[in-house]
Amino acid sequence: METLLSNLLHWDESLFHLLNGVWTHPVLDEVMPWWRDKKTWIPLYAVLAGFAIYRFRLRGLYFILGVVLTVGVADTVSSKVMKPTFERLRPCNNTELPFEVEQRGGCGGGYSFTSSHATNHLAIAWFIALTLGATYKWLRWPLVLWAISIAYGQVYVGVHYPLDVLVGGCIGSLIGWGLSSAFNASPKLNLQNVNV
Template sequence: MIDTLNKFDIDLFLWLNGRYMPWLDPIMIWITERNSWFPLYALLIGWLIYQYRKKAVGFLLTMIAAVALGDQLASSVIKPLVHRLRPCHELALQKLIHPVLECGGQYGFVSSHASTTFALATSVWLLLGKQHAWLKWGFLWAAIVSYSRIYVAAHYPLDVLAGTGIGVLSAMLCVLVFRKLQERIRHHKIA
C-alpha cells in the first residue's frame, strides 16, 4: 500500500514538474520565495488594524499562532521524524526533474510553505470570512504558493497535501482557542 502510494506520488510529481514552461520559471520563483509576500502581509495587518482597531490584536495573534504552529509541526516535528528526501535530493530523479532553485533542506515531508500559507488563509477565513466573503481568495493564494513548491522540485504532491492539512488543522485549533478565550473574557465581564 505504502509503495503504491509512494509510486503514485512520484509519478504525479514527475508529471506536474514536467509541465514547466521557461517563461513561468521566474514567476514561480517569485511566488515560492517567502519574502515576496511581505507586502501582502503588511496590507493584511494594515487592513485589520484599520477595520477592527483594538480587536485586530486578537485576530493577528491568532493568525500568528496558527502560522507558527503549522510551521513548527511541519519543520521541527514531522520532517525530522519522517526523513523523506525532497525530490531534488533524490539521485534517481536528478535527470528527470526540472529544478528551478537551490534544493533547500534535505527533507520535504511535509511542506512548510503549504502548512503556513494554509494556516494563514484558514485562520483569516474562520475569523472574518462571514463578514468578508472575498477572503476566500486566500485559499487560491495558498494553493498557488503550495503548487509552486512542486514546480520548483522542492516537494512531492503528498508533501504539499499533508502540509495543507497541518495548516488547516493548526488554524482550526488556534481559532478555537481564541474563541474560547473570548467567551471566557465575556463571561467574566458579565459576572
C-alpha cells in the same frame, strides 16, 4: 502494508515528474520561483496587519497575534515534528529518482515531508478566512486558492513531492480551522462582534 506504501511513493514520484517536468510552461518557469517565495508576500502581510489594526483596533492586534500563533504552530508541526520523523529527501536532493528534476531555484536544506510552505500558508489562509473572512466573506476563497497555488509552486520548482504538499496542506488546514474556532469562540476576540 509495505507494498501499499511502495505503490503510494511510486505514484507520488510519477505525479511529481508530470507536475515538475512535463506539465510545464515558460511563464510558470519564471513566475513560480517568485510566487512561492515568502518574501514576495511581505507587503500583503503588512497591508493586512495595518488594515486589521485600523479597522478593529485592539481586536486587530489580537487577530495579528492569532495569525502569528497559527504560523508558529503550523511551522513547528511541519518542521520540528513531521520532517525529523519521516526524513524524506527532497526530490531535488534525491539522486535515485529515475528522471531528472527540473530545479527552478534553490533546493533548500532539510527534509521534504511535509512541506512547511503548504502547512503554513494553508494554516494562515484558513485562520484568516474563518476570522476576518467571517466579516469580509469575499476574502475566503481567494485566500485559500492563494495558499493552494503556493503549495503547487513547491512541486513545480522541484523542492517537494505532491504528497508533501497534500499532507502539509491538510495539517495546516486543520490547524487554521482549530485556532480560528478558538479565536472566534471568545466574544472579546471575535471580529464579527464589531460593526463594519
